[in-house]
Amino acid sequence: MLAKEHGFKLSEKSRQSSSHLFAQQDILIFARQDVFDGACHKYHFDKKKSIIWDIRDRRDYPFLTKRQVRREETWKAIDYSVKTLIKMLENERMK
Numbered sequence: 001m002l003a004k005e006h007g008f009k010l011s012e013k014s015r016q017s018s019s020h021l022f023a024q025q026d027i028l029i030f031a032r033q034d035v036f037d038g039a040c041h042k043y044h045f046d047k048k049k050s051i052i053w054d055i056r057d058r059r060d061y062p063f064l065t066k067r068q069v070r071r072e073e074t075w076k077a078i079d080y081s082v083k084t085l086i087k088m089l090e091n092e093r094m095k
């Protein structure tokens with residue numbers, strides 16, 4: 001829903017994660033350290049291809065933080081992380 005609010009259309013179909021699927025990717029992006037840690041325990045993949053962002057989960061906010069504030073902060077973190085990734089990839093391509 002957050003992506004849709006910002007003009008992104010996501011596929012209705014999701015794919016189950018698997019070691020095979022992870023092996024096919026050039027880069028693996030994990031929203032948080034705990035998500036990466038969970039994937040490490042469940043799947044076999046090249047961890048050197050991983051990038052771990054620090055996107056706060058709603059449980060990371062103080063209890064009384066308004067929903068809209070949490071959503072805006074989450075979007076800002078995602079937007080910043082994506083822009084940083086794009087710059088990194090452009091720099092790598094120019095080498």
